[in-house]
Amino acid sequence: MNRFAALLDRLAYEPRRLGKLALLENYFRETPDPDRGWALAAMTGALSFKNAKAGLIRSLAAERTDPVLFGLSYDFVGDLAETVALMWPSETRANAQLTITDVVEGLQTIPKAQLPETVAHWLDRLDENGRWALLKLITGALRIGVSARLARTALAQMAGKDADEIEDVWHADAPPYTHLFAWLEGRAEAPSVATNVRFYPPMLSHPITPEELAALDPAEFCAEWKWDGIRVQAAAGKDAGDARVARLYSRTGEDLSGAFPDLVAGFDFNAVLDGELLIKRGGGVEDFNTLQQRLNRKSVTAKLMAEFPAFIRVYDLLALGDEDVRALPFSERREKLETFVAAHPLAPIDLSPMIEFASWDELTFARAEPKDGGAGIDADAVEGVMIKRRDAPYLAGRPKGYWFKWKRDPMVIDAVLMYAQRGSGKRSSFYSDYTFGVWAEAGELTPVGKAYFGFTDEELIELDKFVRNNTENRFGPVREVTHTKAKGLVLEVAFEGLQRSARHKSGVAMRFPRISRIRWDKKPSDADTLEALEKLLRSEPAQL
Amino acid sequence: MQPAQILHPRPEGLYCPKADLYVDPVKPVPRALITHGHSDHARWGHGSVLATPETLAIMASRYGADFTGSAQALRYAERLEIGGVKFSLHSAGHVLGSAQALAECGGTRVVVSGDYKREADPTCAPFEVVPCDVFITEATFALPVFTHPTAENEMRKLLASVAMFPDRAHVVGAYALGKAQRVMAELRRCGWVKPIYVHGALLALTELYKAHGVELGDVRTVETAPKSFYAGAIVLGPPSALQTPWVRRFPDPVTCFASGWMRIRARARQRGVELPLVISDHADWPDLQRTILDTGAGEIWITHGEADALAHWCESQGLTAKALHLVGYGDEEEPGAAA
Numbered sequence: 001m002n003r004f005a006a007l008l009d010r011l012a013y014e015p016r017r018l019g020k021l022a023l024l025e026n027y028f029r030e031t032p033d034p035d036r037g038w039a040l041a042a043m044t045g046a047l048s049f050k051n052a053k054a055g056l057i058r059s060l061a062a063e064r065t066d067p068v069l070f071g072l073s074y075d076f077v078g079d080l081a082e083t084v085a086l087m088w089p090s091e092t093r094a095n096a097q098l099t100i101t102d103v104v105e106g107l108q109t110i111p112k113a114q115l116p117e118t119v120a121h122w123l124d125r126l127d128e129n130g131r132w133a134l135l136k137l138i139t140g141a142l143r144i145g146v147s148a149r150l151a152r153t154a155l156a157q158m159a160g161k162d163a164d165e166i167e168d169v170w171h172a173d174a175p176p177y178t179h180l181f182a183w184l185e186g187r188a189e190a191p192s193v194a195t196n197v198r199f200y201p202p203m204l205s206h207p208i209t210p211e212e213l214a215a216l217d218p219a220e221f222c223a224e225w226k227w228d229g230i231r232v233q234a235a236a237g238k239d240a241g242d243a244r245v246a247r248l249y250s251r252t253g254e255d256l257s258g259a260f261p262d263l264v265a266g267f268d269f270n271a272v273l274d275g276e277l278l279i280k281r282g283g284g285v286e287d288f289n290t291l292q293q294r295l296n297r298k299s300v301t302a303k304l305m306a307e308f309p310a311f312i313r314v315y316d317l318l319a320l321g322d323e324d325v326r327a328l329p330f331s332e333r334r335e336k337l338e339t340f341v342a343a344h345p346l347a348p349i350d351l352s353p354m355i356e357f358a359s360w361d362e363l364t365f366a367r368a369e370p371k372d373g374g375a376g377i378d379a380d381a382v383e384g385v386m387i388k389r390r391d392a393p394y395l396a397g398r399p400k401g402y403w404f405k406w407k408r409d410p411m412v413i414d415a416v417l418m419y420a421q422r423g424s425g426k427r428s429s430f431y432s433d434y435t436f437g438v439w440a441e442a443g444e445l446t447p448v449g450k451a452y453f454g455f456t457d458e459e460l461i462e463l464d465k466f467v468r469n470n471t472e473n474r475f476g477p478v479r480e481v482t483h484t485k486a487k488g489l490v491l492e493v494a495f496e497g498l499q500r501s502a503r504h505k506s507g508v509a510m511r512f513p514r515i516s517r518i519r520w521d522k523k524p525s526d527a528d529t530l531e532a533l534e535k536l537l538r539s540e541p542a543q544l
Numbered sequence: 545m546q547p548a549q550i551l552h553p554r555p556e557g558l559y560c561p562k563a564d565l566y567v568d569p570v571k572p573v574p575r576a577l578i579t580h581g582h583s584d585h586a587r588w589g590h591g592s593v594l595a596t597p598e599t600l601a602i603m604a605s606r607y608g609a610d611f612t613g614s615a616q617a618l619r620y621a622e623r624l625e626i627g628g629v630k631f632s633l634h635s636a637g638h639v640l641g642s643a644q645a646l647a648e649c650g651g652t653r654v655v656v657s658g659d660y661k662r663e664a665d666p667t668c669a670p671f672e673v674v675p676c677d678v679f680i681t682e683a684t685f686a687l688p689v690f691t692h693p694t695a696e697n698e699m700r701k702l703l704a705s706v707a708m709f710p711d712r713a714h715v716v717g718a719y720a721l722g723k724a725q726r727v728m729a730e731l732r733r734c735g736w737v738k739p740i741y742v743h744g745a746l747l748a749l750t751e752l753y754k755a756h757g758v759e760l761g762d763v764r765t766v767e768t769a770p771k772s773f774y775a776g777a778i779v780l781g782p783p784s785a786l787q788t789p790w791v792r793r794f795p796d797p798v799t800c801f802a803s804g805w806m807r808i809r810a811r812a813r814q815r816g817v818e819l820p821l822v823i824s825d826h827a828d829w830p831d832l833q834r835t836i837l838d839t840g841a842g843e844i845w846i847t848h849g850e851a852d853a854l855a856h857w858c859e860s861q862g863l864t865a866k867a868l869h870l871v872g873y874g875d876e877e878e879p880g881a882a883a
Contacts, residue, residue: 012809013818065688066860072853073687077808086689086807428810457814469871 001126003031004039004100005133011144020146024154028181037176038104040155042137044148045254046175047104051112052119052138057084060120064089075477078428079143081135088131090124098125101176103134148252149201149397159184164396167201171253196319197237199249200272200326201396203316205386205403213360213387213406221387222330223355223363224315225375226405227276228288228383228496228511230295232256234275234312234349236267237322248277259295262305263312266348270321271340273349274394275314284377285313288511289499314341315352315386318394326394333394355385363387367406383496384408410494411536412516413438416445416524417489420467421478423452430460431467431479434515436491439529440506445483446530448506451493454514463489463518483524490519490527498536508533545650547678547843550629553868558656558680558847560647563626565594567645567656570872577631579658580642581606581721584873594618596633598641598756602721605752620669636660637671638825639722640753646674654678655839656847661824662831663695666729667722667758671835679841683849684826684874685804686857692804692828695726698821699734705798705819706776713774713794714819717783717801720746722825724780725753727802728760730823731778739764741774743781743790771795787816804828833857848873 007027014020028036041047061070061084070087077083103122110118119138123131136142149163152170156163161184172191173180182188236246246267248256257264260277279286279294294308317337318326325333334354341351355374357363363385366373370382384407392402415436423432433452437445455463466481466489473480482488494516501509508530519526551558557569565575570584574591581602586595593600593612597619603611618624620643623632633643638659645656653676660682662671685692706714718724724746731740739762742750750763766779774794781790783801791797804824805811812820827835832854836844843864846854851867858865 013812013820015813015816015818066856068856069688069853072850072856073689076687076850077689078810082809083689086691087687427814429808430814460814471869471871 001098001100001103001130001133003027004035004042005126005129007039008133008136008142008144009129011146014145017150020150021154021157024146024151025158028155028158033178033181034176035100037178037181038100040151040177041175042100042104043142043144043146044151045140045252047137048140049107049138051110051115052107054080054139056116056119057081057135057138060084060116060123061087064120075422076429078422078424081139082132084123085128085132085135088123088128098122098130100137103137104176107138155180155184159186164201167396171198196322196324197235197239197245197247197270197272199233199235199247199253200274200318200394201253202231202233202251202274203394203396203403204398205405206398206400208387208404208406210360210364213404216360218357218360218363220391221389222334223357223366224352224386224388225355225370225378225382226384226386226407227278227285227313227352228381229276229278229291229313232275232277232312233272233318234263234267234314235272235319237270237272237319259300260310261300263310263348266346268347269340269344271317272319273312273314273337274316274318275312275349275352277310278313278381279308279310281309284379285381287380287497287499289497289501289509311348311350313352314349316394329391329393330388331390367408380497382408408496410496410516411498412492412494413528413533413536414490414519414522414526415448415493416483416527417466417481417491418445418447418483419478419480420463427452427460430464432460432464434463434491436493437483438506438527438533441530443485445524446506448504448508448530448533449493449495449510449513451491451513451515454494454516455518459515459518485525486523488524490522490524491515492517492519498533500537506530506533508537545652547652547654550647550649550652550654551656551678551680553870555871557870557872558868560627560629562649563629563631563647565626568658568873576612577645578603579633579636579645579656580638582639582659582719585658588612592616594624594631596620596641596643599643601752601756602641602749605748606721620672634672634674635669637662637665637668640668640725640756640758642668642722644672644674646676652677654680655841656680657682657835659684659826660835661827662835663692665695665726665825666733667725667753673835673838675840677841678843678845679836679839680845680847680868681832681836681854682826682873683832683846683851683854685824685828686832686846686850686854688829688853690804690807690828691830692807692824693822695730695823696734698802698823699727699730699736702731702778702800702819702821703734703736705800706778709796709798710776712796712798713777713779714800715779715781715786715791715794715797716821717786717799717803717815717817718746718780719803720782721749723802723823724782725750725758725760726825727780727821727823728763729758732759732761736778737761738777741766741777741779743779743785745782745785746780766793768793783815836863837861 074083152166153163169191179191183190231251233249239245246264279291317333355366367385371379375382387404389402415438418437419435420431421433435447435450437447440446470482471479493513495510495513497511499509551560556571558567566573567577568585569576572589576590576593578586578595581599586603588607588611590612592614594616597617600615618633630648632646636642636644636658647654655674655676718727728740800819801817802821802823806820806822844858846867847870855865855867
């Protein structure tokens with residue numbers, strides 16, 4: 001555990017990508033199998049333990065610490081593993097010979113009833129750093145700034161290979177990746193990817209401005225709507241063992257099949273498709289707020305599936321049958337995709353339409369007015385347009401010059417800060433979650449949303465100071481901040497959309513709100529009214 | 545005598561009506577007693593200031609000789625009676641000249657701790673336990689997650705990193721008053737004999753410490769020099785300088801920060817710190833508890849910091865505890881951070 005704990009600790013404090021890569025490469029080079037493979041799995045989110053979850057840590061903390069002090073400490077630190085690691089009452093300071101393999105195998109095999117005792121015993125044997133690493137393993141969220149892509153880049157660096165080469169064989173081996181490491185060190189053939197029915201690292205786009213767009217030739221590009229859903233891959237066909245598989249992956253390769261069994265059951269095809277997961281009820285596609293309601297539920301019930309029917313609006317084809325078609329130009333993949341969708345009328349998919357345009361001006365109009373620009377009744381779910389080069393192959397990552405996203409302009413209002421709560425992660429111990437309101441008819445502020453980003457680190461320090469010095473009331477971790485007409489803080493809030501909502505007191509719900517500016521110069525009485533906010537509502541109310 | 549008749553909180557700070565005097569007021573008042581020189585406790589523009597000679601010297605150095613209408617020095621353990629209340633100052637072990645204030649009247653003893661620590665510090669007098677009825681304490685690090693390692697341990701960490709990266713400069717953020725000089729003194733104790741380089745903003749107070757007999761060795765101001773000149777060097781600067789172009793003059797600097805907050809990873813990362821050094825001039829959780837018990841006080845008032853946790857612990861010990869939620873402290877350079 002020593003080496004793994006030291007690695008996590010150094011990674012957590014290393015801000016530079018190159019520095020992180022060097023630390024990872026060094027670790028993979030010097031650490032034996034299977035320790036390094038388990039570490040790799042932990043850092044890429046490939047481990048989960050059925051019986052060891054955050055709940056186990058909470059109950060151990062409850063046994064060993066005062067519940068009030070634990071609650072206050074957790075609120076301050078903002079991270080469960082770190083809180084327990086720091087306050088674990090233990091005099092033992094020797095990082096005993098406990099390897100990450102011991103820990104991972106223990107967590108996988110020790111019966112549930114014996115697990116609390118074992119983990120407590122491990123915590124007693126480890127120092128703070130070791131405890132932190134162990135607890136991080138259990139909670140799964142390492143927060144050390146290492147993406148799966150970065151880890152694979154470090155492996156590539158270590159073996160003198162290309163990161164995409166590793167992406168391609170990644171799914172053919174499983175933790176602790178002994179075969180993968182053997183191949184990287186030239187001791188074995190590459191793990192064979194026997195099937196093309198798998199997850200492909202997605203192709204991502206760059207934001208673009210009108211000025212940048214003007215320099216491009218519209219004839220070389222196609223455009224589609226940018227849908228406000230979840231980017232997914234649908235993969236179905238035969239696996240290496242000739243068994244039928246159907247999977248739904250997130251853009252990071254996480255398997256979402258369990259959350260959308262209704263969808264996966266309808267995958268009656270042999271292909272891998274790239275698209276957007278959306279909800280459609282009655283008429284058009286619902287916006288992200290509605291999708292979020294399904295995502296927020298823990299258990300997937302028949303009622304939930306009926307109430308929030310999901311489908312995939314597909315826009316790219318990665319594999320057809322057993323053939324990887326990513327090298328083909330976009331226009332050819334699109335032709336095959338259109339034929340494919342037409343041939344599978346029963347699958348829970350439809351085709352994302354192209355936007356017809358002859359000039360950038362025409363596309364500008366479509367982006368501003370999606371309803372009249374071709375999106376029709378689905379306009380609510382449009383968050384901009386995607387612009388793709390006709391000859392672009394499908395490349396992993398964010399290659400330059402092929403795909404662009406051009407989002408709709410955000411809406412902006414001035415609101416008054418009402419409540420603040422301590423954040424988590426990087427923002428922990430600062431008051432960084434802000435509830436803000438606008439003036440309702442009665443001359444009272446009504447809360448209309450909550451934002452926890454959009455500000456810089458320097459602004460966070462100023463905001464935190466304001467909250468501390470203007471606290472009216474304390475409700476556990478929440479502070480009520482002065483918000484009268486004369487005294488208070490005005491925040492400029494930007495958001496992507498607005499909807500009627502029965503669940504919010506104000507009757508409206510914002511999509512993706514964030515603090516765009518702190519208006520130190522304004523008085524609360526200068527802030528916007530609920531009436532002004534309602535004017536921004538879309539004409540047709542959503543059914544809730 | 546009710547303790548509240550001796551001292552009670554007002555928006556300006558703790559107030560003694562009999563003496564018409566505020567302790568560490570956050571706004572200008574006619575008469576102030578100042579526990580120590582950090583800018584959140586020692587402010588400019590009072591009518592008169594009562595403090596230790598060292599604290600008066602620090603205030604004069606920071607704000608100029610006209611920082612107050614009149615100044616009166618009170619040495620540790622000297623007594624002064626104002627309006628029937630006997631005041632005395634006792635060392636708090638926080639920074640040079642830092643004091644706890646004892647106010648005694650009608651047999652009731654109230655102690656305002658100011659900021660304090662129990663760990664040994666070569667740059668200031670050690671904390672003195674002052675028995676009292678009411679102990680008014682800070683609570684900056686009053687959570688069980690705060691158990692500070694020894695300063696020596698943290699200095700060894702820094703020196704190990706210097707040895708590991710001989711071509712890089714280690715730039716340590718440290719508060720200008722107290723922390724910077726303590727880091728220098730602790731480095732000397734750990735055997736670092738090379739010059740220590742400092743940002744100009746640390747110079748005046750460092751000279752003041754030296755003038756008060758604190759041994760800091762060869763301290764030099766950072767001058768314009770080729771980058772390679774600072775390879776392997778230890779440089780101290782105010783925390784605010786770590787994010788400025790000032791650090792670009794050093795070769796591939798390792799950003800360090802000496803503060804009790806560095807115990808929390810998010811705090812360190814939030815500031816882009818690569819080598820956190822957990823060195824605090826405030827009592828940690830065990831020392832807060834120890835000190836409260838040592839004073840023998842039955843009533844504990846908590847000025848600022850994590851008051852809820854400390855109040856909870858006091859109550860579990862059968863002590864009466866009250867959170868005063870005083871506003872305006874912990875503002876030396878950043879919120880909640882003169883640490």
